[in-house]
Amino acid sequence: MKNRWIALYVENQVGVLAKVSGLFSGKSYNLQSLTVGTTEDETVSRMTICVASDDITFEQIKKQLNRMVEVIKVIDLTNVPLHMKEILFAKVLHCSTAEKEEVFQIAQVFDVQVADIGKDGVLLECKLTERRNNELIVLLKSRFKQIEVVRGGAVAIESISTSCR
Amino acid sequence: MDITGRKLFVRALLEEGVDTIFGYPGGMVTDVMDELYKQDEIRLVLPRHEQALIHEAEGYAKATGKVGVCLVTSGPGATNTITGLADAHYDNIPLVCFTGQVPLSLIGNDAFQEVDIVGMTRSITKYGVTVRDRKDLGKIIKMAFHIARTGKPGPVLIDLPKDIQTQSGDGRYPDTVNIRGYKPNEGVHVGQLKKAYKLLKAAHRPLILAGGGVLLGRAQKELQEFVEKMKVPVVTTIMGKGAIPAKHPYYIGNSGMHGRYAANIAVSECDVLFSIGTRFNDRITGDLNEFAPNAKIVHIDIDTAAISRNVVVDVPIVADAKLALEKLNEWAEPKNTKGWLEQIRVWDQENPLEMRRDRGMTPQMILEAINAEFDACVITTDVGQHQMWATQYLEFGGEKQFITSGGLGTMGFGFPAALGAKIGRPDLPVICITGDGGFQMNMQEMATAITEDAPVIICLFNNQYLGMVRQMQQLFYGKRYEATCLRRRRTCPANCKGKSEACPPYLPDFMQFAKAYGAHGIRVEREEEIAAALKEARAHADAPTVIEFMISSDELVLPMVQGGTPMSKMILK
Ligand SMILES: Cc1ncc(C[n+]2csc(CCOP(=O)(O)OP(=O)(O)O)c2C)c(N)n1
Numbered sequence: 001m002k003n004r005w006i007a008l009y010v011e012n013q014v015g016v017l018a019k020v021s022g023l024f025s026g027k028s029y030n031l032q033s034l035t036v037g038t039t040e041d042e043t044v045s046r047m048t049i050c051v052a053s054d055d056i057t058f059e060q061i062k063k064q065l066n067r068m069v070e071v072i073k074v075i076d077l078t079n080v081p082l083h084m085k086e087i088l089f090a091k092v093l094h095c096s097t098a099e100k101e102e103v104f105q106i107a108q109v110f111d112v113q114v115a116d117i118g119k120d121g122v123l124l125e126c127k128l129t130e131r132r133n134n135e136l137i138v139l140l141k142s143r144f145k146q147i148e149v150v151r152g153g154a155v156a157i158e159s160i161s162t163s164c165r
Numbered sequence: 166m167d168i169t170g171r172k173l174f175v176r177a178l179l180e181e182g183v184d185t186i187f188g189y190p191g192g193m194v195t196d197v198m199d200e201l202y203k204q205d206e207i208r209l210v211l212p213r214h215e216q217a218l219i220h221e222a223e224g225y226a227k228a229t230g231k232v233g234v235c236l237v238t239s240g241p242g243a244t245n246t247i248t249g250l251a252d253a254h255y256d257n258i259p260l261v262c263f264t265g266q267v268p269l270s271l272i273g274n275d276a277f278q279e280v281d282i283v284g285m286t287r288s289i290t291k292y293g294v295t296v297r298d299r300k301d302l303g304k305i306i307k308m309a310f311h312i313a314r315t316g317k318p319g320p321v322l323i324d325l326p327k328d329i330q331t332q333s334g335d336g337r338y339p340d341t342v343n344i345r346g347y348k349p350n351e352g353v354h355v356g357q358l359k360k361a362y363k364l365l366k367a368a369h370r371p372l373i374l375a376g377g378g379v380l381l382g383r384a385q386k387e388l389q390e391f392v393e394k395m396k397v398p399v400v401t402t403i404m405g406k407g408a409i410p411a412k413h414p415y416y417i418g419n420s421g422m423h424g425r426y427a428a429n430i431a432v433s434e435c436d437v438l439f440s441i442g443t444r445f446n447d448r449i450t451g452d453l454n455e456f457a458p459n460a461k462i463v464h465i466d467i468d469t470a471a472i473s474r475n476v477v478v479d480v481p482i483v484a485d486a487k488l489a490l491e492k493l494n495e496w497a498e499p500k501n502t503k504g505w506l507e508q509i510r511v512w513d514q515e516n517p518l519e520m521r522r523d524r525g526m527t528p529q530m531i532l533e534a535i536n537a538e539f540d541a542c543v544i545t546t547d548v549g550q551h552q553m554w555a556t557q558y559l560e561f562g563g564e565k566q567f568i569t570s571g572g573l574g575t576m577g578f579g580f581p582a583a584l585g586a587k588i589g590r591p592d593l594p595v596i597c598i599t600g601d602g603g604f605q606m607n608m609q610e611m612a613t614a615i616t617e618d619a620p621v622i623i624c625l626f627n628n629q630y631l632g633m634v635r636q637m638q639q640l641f642y643g644k645r646y647e648a649t650c651l652r653r654r655r656t657c658p659a660n661c662k663g664k665s666e667a668c669p670p671y672l673p674d675f676m677q678f679a680k681a682y683g684a685h686g687i688r689v690e691r692e693e694e695i696a697a698a699l700k701e702a703r704a705h706a707d708a709p710t711v712i713e714f715m716i717s718s719d720e721l722v723l724p725m726v727q728g729g730t731p732m733s734k735m736i737l738k
């Protein structure tokens with residue numbers, strides 16, 4: 001079992017998201033994340049999907065997706081140079097002034113924005129890899145009383161210059 | 166010129182060559198129904214239940230090779246078709262099912278008889294869509310027929326809101342479709358095919374496994390040619406029955422859970438398994454680790470997703486069965502398979518398919534009499550022991566067609582499917598082999614049989630039990646016959662272990678049932694009466710005949726492989 005990535009072009013129509021996600025639940029595929037948005041062509045949406053699976057299941061997943069009428073194209077991103085980022089908002093709550101200082105330091109180290117600040121709270125806006133976002137959450141949780149996060153799931157696009165990752 | 170949606174609906178059906186539709190009315194389809202009233206090119210068949218309606222459309226589609234068309238109302242009309250959609254999905258039957266829907270403005274309001282039928286059936290249709298804009302109606306119907314009948318066929322659902330039916334819009338029906346996400350496979354990868362052929366050529370114990378795909382692709386002739394040119398033995402799946410004539414010298418029989426002994430042993434012993442049009446479901450493979458353990462496997466299928474899904478194959482080939490076989494026939498050269506064929510013959514003699522003949526009338530006798538009586542015909546079955554016996558003892562091929570619910574195993578399928586087949590092929594005798602349990606699931610259709618003039622022959626195997634389940638209870642559950650005796654009443658002892666003199670009478674009385682509808686009824690208790698009953702039924706052209714065969718409750722379907730165990734481990738007695 002390992003995480004694998006798929007980019008999926010689908011018809012931008014009612015029910016397509018339900019159909020794609022229903023495939024994963026109906027066939028017990030292990031869906032890790034799924035994001036969707038329209039593309040430069042507004043009749044087409046692009047999904048970025050992460051699944052945890054073995055090789056055989058992954059092949060099957062791609063075939064099952066391909067067979068859907070609403071699916072225009074399936075791209076296996078597993079071994080492709082990619083740009084991949086996930087948006088994450090993390091609120092650190094009930095902090096003292098010293099703790100706020102620490103949040104700023106962390107923000108600097110992780111190279112993320114401070115998007116908002118109040119009397120006893122700081123809001124971080126992060127555009128990192130999923131893994132880096134995970135690390136940030138672990139760190140914030142261990143250092144502060146209460147945090148609140150929302151994350152968008154990763155979006156990915158193939159690199160232009162193949163060396164990039 | 167602009168026309169209403171309901172007018173375009175009828176125009177579209179005509180352009181698609183539809184001559185028969187199976188419809189049941191209701192508030193949300195009265196507009197299109199009214200339009201059907203005004204024309205007389207399309208026949209509307211009115212069943213007595215929407216579940217039966219869709220099975221009738223399936224039987225019609227299978228028997229004619231055309232797309233079966235259904236029209237039902239919203240809500241309960243739509244939900245009643247769900248079982249049939251799933252059945253058609255698993256057995257790859259081309260259907261277009263129109264469901265009425267509440268007006269667009271009411272969708273989402275929990276309006277009267279509103280259900281999200283597209284959402285409910287997403288995983289059991291090839292494609293499903295609600296028409297949300299009148300201008301898309303023609304395009305959607307065109308797409309639906311195209312998707313239903315091409316590639317691996319299947320059911321398509323079109324949800325038709327009431328206001329779409331009445332709104333005016335473009336009157337043209339498109340004559341082409343282009344769906345960017347749907348491109349069924351058309352060619353054959355010659356390189357892969359060559360590889361497969363070489364493997365078969367080099368094999369010592371080669372075996373062909375033919376599935377339903379051979380029949381769907383109408384490749385029977387090509388398969389037979391290939392088999393004869395190469396001299397390779399063949400086994401079939403249940404859905405593949407008839408892919409090669411039963412009496413063909415290279416045909417061994419069905420493989421799988423209730424397959425022929427020699428067929429299953431051959432699968433276990435072969436060194437190349439050349440399979441065409443099967444999805445290797447669990448009824449065929451048994452324990453996957455022990456399936457064809459010595460074989461290199463070739464798999465030809467039109468559906469990419471069917472390949473290397475259940476069994477890992479050595480040579481995958483995505484292709485239409487007919488195209489692939491045509492190509493193979495260009496290369497095919499005879500192999501020396503004498504020893505291997507002889508070995509298979511020995512296995513078959515060791516454990517032939519046979520029922521004891523010393524205990525009165527057996528299913529085998531009935532099925533053999535059917536083989537003898539009918540040449541060109543369509544035979545449908547319901548689901549249960551009688552179905553398995555039918556797959557074992559009936560002989561198909563040529564003009565004899567077999568229609569059975571293989572993937573979903575839907576009780577209640579057989580009788581309506583027979584009616585649909587008869588409506589599509591009135592020129593052929595249509596025989597339905599059914600059980601006393603399953604027949605009762607759709608026997609209201611006797612009315613349809615009479616009103617639609619579909620004089621089918623119903624061979625009802627009455628063993629007074631839900632026999633297939635009873636068999637498992639008898640073999641694996643200490644004869645605890647919970648919920649399988651159809652004579653049981655509240656007055657019966659709690660822990661019944663089988664039949665006795667004190668049992669309450671069976672009901673219903675199927676002879677009186679037939680009479681109530683103006684159908685014929687013949688009850689057969691002895692072997693000597695079988696042939697005459699079939700002849701008599703065949704002579705009845707005015708109404709269906711129910712032949713009730715009174716068979717023993719104890720008869721088992723053998724051989725049998727218990728789910729999840731290897732195919733070579735058959736229970737033989
Ligand atoms: C709709 C449905 N419900 C339940 C089953 C499970 N089932 C499979 S065979 C069977 C018994 C069928 O009895 P009958 O029609 O009398 O046929 P027999 O096995 O006795 O020949 C049952 C209950 C099923 N296949 N389909």
Ligand SMILES: [Mg+2]
Nearest residue numbers: 600601630632
């Ligand atoms: Mg029975």
